Amino acid sequence: MKPDTLRSPALRRTRELLVPGLVILGFAGVAFVLRRPLLMAAPACTAGRWHGCFDTFNGVLLMTLVALPLSAPVVRALARRRRAAGLASPWRTSLAEVGMVHGTVPFVWMTMMPGAAPGTAPARVSLMPLRDLVTMGPLGIAGNLLIFAALGFFAPMRWAALASVPRILALGAGCSALVESAQYVLRLDRVSSVDDVLLNAAGAALAALASRRWWRRPGPGGERLRV
Template identity: 60%
Template structure:
């Protein structure tokens, strides 16, 4: 699909999506019992809400960049904006502090597949789908669009390595910032796998 046409469609659909997101956000807000800025910035729903708010801005940015670059720059502009817009909200959600941030002991899980096994065997099917699917999507936009934009990244092994490196940085930040989250090697494995699978899905559009 033409990137400029796609951007226009996003601009037209954005008000409808934004209205639905606003209604859902206001409806769930009292459930958090938080005051001040936290309901607006410190919840998963807030991260989703603001990513939807930014959709029209991202679509407009694609059009601006494409116009500056000419016809040959449409795909490049869309890929650049998509990488940022599709990755930042996930990283934001990962770095949200838990209830024991700064107080609870820091937790690290370095045994591969242990956390994944516990989720599959002890959690509910919904929990397993959300946790595994969410981890696969964290760097999916990076894996999908980075090879389209950068020829040097047009390789599944390179995208696996880049996804793993970015995930290690995020997991390290969780530990250093004392966010009451588990820094897990399984998250790194799933994040990297998601980036690699997304790269495979976009292979026909990779930069040559």
């Protein structure tokens, strides 16, 4: 008898709720640490003003946290639809899809915010590894690690083909390279740096390691993919 057949429905349900619980705790921790700058953006966001809310890091992060409860009904609706269709792992798959979108789009939005002189400042590229790392500071490094962290955390849970740290590392690097290239082509007055790509990819890989026990199992054999 396979080990999976011995697991009770209550145990499976508990494991299904564990991941969203960890995600919520993570967002709550971020909100507590950044509560002061978030409250600075709250008046503009509550008034529905674009300037001061959606064009600032604090405002986008605040709206991301505020919209978190709205993602729960989306996950539930997708899971019910998949369960009715008889698909496997409806809750994990739905949570992974919504989590990837909710946790990645706001950070990509922030990286695409223009600088002081978009369109007029010359496009800048930094291809020397580790040169910009020393000037980022702890906050800049942490922000770069988080940009594709949600993608790295949830992608292996959604697709068995991505259930490998090297593949997630390559996925994070590829997505980051696209963002950096867009910054350069659109002349957003931002520096397209190879260090950003390295940190973005590392953040995706570290997040993938954190979700490893929930990675999707490939094929009918039921064995987990190994690194």
